Amino acid sequence: MTDGWSVARALTDPASVAGLNADQWTRLLAAARALSLIGTLAEILADQPLPDHVSRVLADVRLSNQTGLRQALWEAECARMALADYPGRVVLLKGTAFAAAALDAARGRSIGDLDILVARDALDQVEALLLQARWEWVKPDPYDDAYYRQWMHELPPLIHAERDRMIDVHHTILPLTARPRPDAAALLANARALPSGLYTLSPADMICHAAAHLIADGDLSGGMRNLWDIDRLVRQFVEEDAGFAQKLEERAKLHHLHDAVARALRLAYRLFGTPAIWPIRPGTADALFLRRITAVDGWGRKTRKLTRQGFYIRSHLLRMPPAMLARHLWTKWRKGHRSQL
Amino acid sequence: MRHACFITVGPARFRIGSDWRAPIDQLRALYSDYPMDEVVPDFTVRLQSTSALRRYVRPQVAIAGDFMLPDAVPLPLEQGLLAAEMAMNLQMALGWRRHLLLHASAVSRHGRAVVMTGVSGAGKSTLSALLAERGWRFLGDEFVLLDPDTGNIAPFPRPISLKNAAIAAVEQEVDDDTRFGPVMRDTPKGTIRHLRPRAEWVEQMARETRPALLLFPRFGYPRAVRRMDEAESFVRLTQASTNYVALGDRGFDALTGFVRSVPACAIDYADGEEGAELVERLWSEQGVRAAAA
Amino acid sequence: MAELSFAALPDHALKRVRLGGLEAIYHAPSGITHLLAEPVPDLLDALGTIGAGRFATPRELLGQMAEHFDIQGDDPAEPPELVLGERLAELAALGLVESRRQA
Numbered sequence: 001m002t003d004g005w006s007v008a009r010a011l012t013d014p015a016s017v018a019g020l021n022a023d024q025w026t027r028l029l030a031a032a033r034a035l036s037l038i039g040t041l042a043e044i045l046a047d048q049p050l051p052d053h054v055s056r057v058l059a060d061v062r063l064s065n066q067t068g069l070r071q072a073l074w075e076a077e078c079a080r081m082a083l084a085d086y087p088g089r090v091v092l093l094k095g096t097a098f099a100a101a102a103l104d105a106a107r108g109r110s111i112g113d114l115d116i117l118v119a120r121d122a123l124d125q126v127e128a129l130l131l132q133a134r135w136e137w138v139k140p141d142p143y144d145d146a147y148y149r150q151w152m153h154e155l156p157p158l159i160h161a162e163r164d165r166m167i168d169v170h171h172t173i174l175p176l177t178a179r180p181r182p183d184a185a186a187l188l189a190n191a192r193a194l195p196s197g198l199y200t201l202s203p204a205d206m207i208c209h210a211a212a213h214l215i216a217d218g219d220l221s222g223g224m225r226n227l228w229d230i231d232r233l234v235r236q237f238v239e240e241d242a243g244f245a246q247k248l249e250e251r252a253k254l255h256h257l258h259d260a261v262a263r264a265l266r267l268a269y270r271l272f273g274t275p276a277i278w279p280i281r282p283g284t285a286d287a288l289f290l291r292r293i294t295a296v297d298g299w300g301r302k303t304r305k306l307t308r309q310g311f312y313i314r315s316h317l318l319r320m321p322p323a324m325l326a327r328h329l330w331t332k333w334r335k336g337h338r339s340q341l
Numbered sequence: 342m343r344h345a346c347f348i349t350v351g352p353a354r355f356r357i358g359s360d361w362r363a364p365i366d367q368l369r370a371l372y373s374d375y376p377m378d379e380v381v382p383d384f385t386v387r388l389q390s391t392s393a394l395r396r397y398v399r400p401q402v403a404i405a406g407d408f409m410l411p412d413a414v415p416l417p418l419e420q421g422l423l424a425a426e427m428a429m430n431l432q433m434a435l436g437w438r439r440h441l442l443l444h445a446s447a448v449s450r451h452g453r454a455v456v457m458t459g460v461s462g463a464g465k466s467t468l469s470a471l472l473a474e475r476g477w478r479f480l481g482d483e484f485v486l487l488d489p490d491t492g493n494i495a496p497f498p499r500p501i502s503l504k505n506a507a508i509a510a511v512e513q514e515v516d517d518d519t520r521f522g523p524v525m526r527d528t529p530k531g532t533i534r535h536l537r538p539r540a541e542w543v544e545q546m547a548r549e550t551r552p553a554l555l556l557f558p559r560f561g562y563p564r565a566v567r568r569m570d571e572a573e574s575f576v577r578l579t580q581a582s583t584n585y586v587a588l589g590d591r592g593f594d595a596l597t598g599f600v601r602s603v604p605a606c607a608i609d610y611a612d613g614e615e616g617a618e619l620v621e622r623l624w625s626e627q628g629v630r631a632a633a634a
Numbered sequence: 635m636a637e638l639s640f641a642a643l644p645d646h647a648l649k650r651v652r653l654g655g656l657e658a659i660y661h662a663p664s665g666i667t668h669l670l671a672e673p674v675p676d677l678l679d680a681l682g683t684i685g686a687g688r689f690a691t692p693r694e695l696l697g698q699m700a701e702h703f704d705i706q707g708d709d710p711a712e713p714p715e716l717v718l719g720e721r722l723a724e725l726a727a728l729g730l731v732e733s734r735r736q737a
């Protein structure tokens with residue numbers, strides 16, 4: 001069993017760690033860290049009998065989880081206060097959304113920047129309000145700036161002057177230049193309100209977003225964590241709503257993400273035994289995706305470089321038509337950036 | 342990774358992997374008194390080559406591990422020992438949660454410790470080395486570990502990283518070449534040479550001690566002593582701590598408790614001799630005051 | 635325009651420790667530590683006396699505090715409740731007190 005797969009095994013079958021020796025523990029923890037899943041692993045194993053030292057390491061991880069959670073929720077609160085005068089919906093995305101809605105998927109999840117979704121015609125106002133509340137631009141380069149504004153699905157990154165945390169403001173969930181075109185207005189319309197006045201995506205849309213993020217956005221470096229999100233979300237939503245599978249089908253079709261969602265569900269099934277709420281029909285390239293997603297070793301290194309390169313090229317192709325891709329990379333090369341190819 | 346070793350320093354356990362043998366050999370020599378059993382580590386550090394070619398041609402060591410900085414500059418292989426030290430520091434700074442970490446050195450006598458903090462180059466490393474050679478117990482020169490629950494200091498003694506002029510000064514005090522590591526020139530911080538701690542300090546690593554005096558030393562200025570109030574100490578220590586924020590309210594309690602119970606002074610001194618003497622005097626005076634209280 | 639009113643946070647949201655002439659405040663929801671000088675600790679105390687979660691306008695708070703303090707801005711002509719309102723709004727922006735608009 002490779003080190004990547006051993007992380008998946010430990011997460012799905014926590015009792016299985018009982019037989020691990022010191023070397024296996026060492027490798028498991030390093031691999032979990034590299035996959036951004038150490039926080040999750042620490043929560044999943046919280047009730048298992050563990051060797052003393054492993055127990056201490058994971059207790060520290062759980063402390064870090066708490067800090068991370070607090071900071072993420074506070075960042076959302078600061079955004080809410082800053083955007084109080086914006087009348088439209090502000091939808092939280094990804095880890096912060098899971099945390100704000102107290103979903104199972106939030107448990108132990110490492111949360112990075114704050115991601116929010118607003119209507120495209122609101123970008124100017126939202127940008128102005130955030131700048132007023134002391135967020136600042138991260139990338140001052142005018143070419144990247146123009147690229148971002150014109151083609152990406154988000155404002156160029158903003159960072160808060162004092163708190164030193166980033167916010168990504170999206171107006172849809174995939175770049176405008178990408179092939180699948182999700183229905184941004186529908187995402188906003190179906191969003192669910194939180195007590196604070198912020199929103200999250202509807203359950204079915206959350207899965208669609210996670211799947212889009214995994215397949216279309218990625219060099220898949222966060223792949224296993226993304227699939228774990230999907231596993232937790234699916235299990236919880238199916239339990240709460242008997243008709244969930246059908247709703248997911250409708251929304252996935254609406255957003256032109258049916259293939260992406262199907263693939264994500266298949267991969268999650270293979271890795272974590274996620275309930276097969278859609279019929280599992282094996283897809284070509286699934287094995288390749290799984291290899292890439294589990295490509296980490298017991299030292300925490302990402303392995304299988306050839307596959308990784310293939311995925312990076314692929315992710316750029318997805319984002320831009322080939323002619324544009326050539327122009328973008330050439331300009332970056334000319335300015336001395338290392339070419340991505 | 343082809344070459345590896347395990348090192349325990351104070352309460353922290355490191356696993357260090359390397360694409361080359363030399364850094365591991367040097368670590369084994371420098372840390373020969375330390376526990377090196379194969380255990381489940383707190384942190385994994387990787388000294389890795391930047392590319393397949395550069396493993397052999399003008400080899401460069403990239404610092405990697407559980408915790409990494411995205412824009413870290415690789416070091417030449419001759420400075421592999423420095424790379425390992427920086428990597429271990431980074432893991433502690435970003436990942437340690439069991440204690441509040443202060444960027445400081447510390448020595449103790451009769452169970453009462455002096456904590457010395459300040460920016461790099463202010464002299465806290467050299468001062469701790471000099472005092473240690475005068476019979477003080479050496480507790481560490483990079484990090485001071487403060488237990489948030491008890492307020493005790495957990496020793497973290499590592500080979501002292503001496504820089505530039507300090508190397509000669511300490512070589513004079515320590516008349517034993519086997520206690521020194523290799524000389525590394527042209528590092529980002531100039532010339533560096535490590536001084537191995539005495540075996541007894543390593544043996545006593547697990548024994549905690551109480552903080553009694555906090556000093557903010559400044560090397561190369563006319564001799565001066567100034568009491569610092571609690572608020573100023575607190576602010577300067579939050580700046581000197583890499584994990585204060587990460588510790589949340591435990592960090593707040595630990596640090597407010599610390600500044601309220603440990604007297605603090607800023608001291609300026611012209612040379613090491615003067616500095617060491619100042620520290621000893623202030624520590625004695627504080628002891629008298631504490632006993633009288 | 636509706637006026638802003640302010641309330642103290644529940645007890646567990648703040649840890650306050652006096653350090654020399656200043657007060658260090660740990661704000662639990664954000665994990666941020668603030669270092670505040672007079673009269674902010676007294677402002678917080680006054681709101682605390684009114685009761686956590688019970689909103690007061692700057693004018694009402696002024697009444698509470700005026701027994702012990704002279705409140706004055708840089709411009710002596712400025713009404714004290716305006717000055718107080720500004721300080722409270724700053725604290726609210728940091729999350730150290732709650733604020734809301736009353737009709």
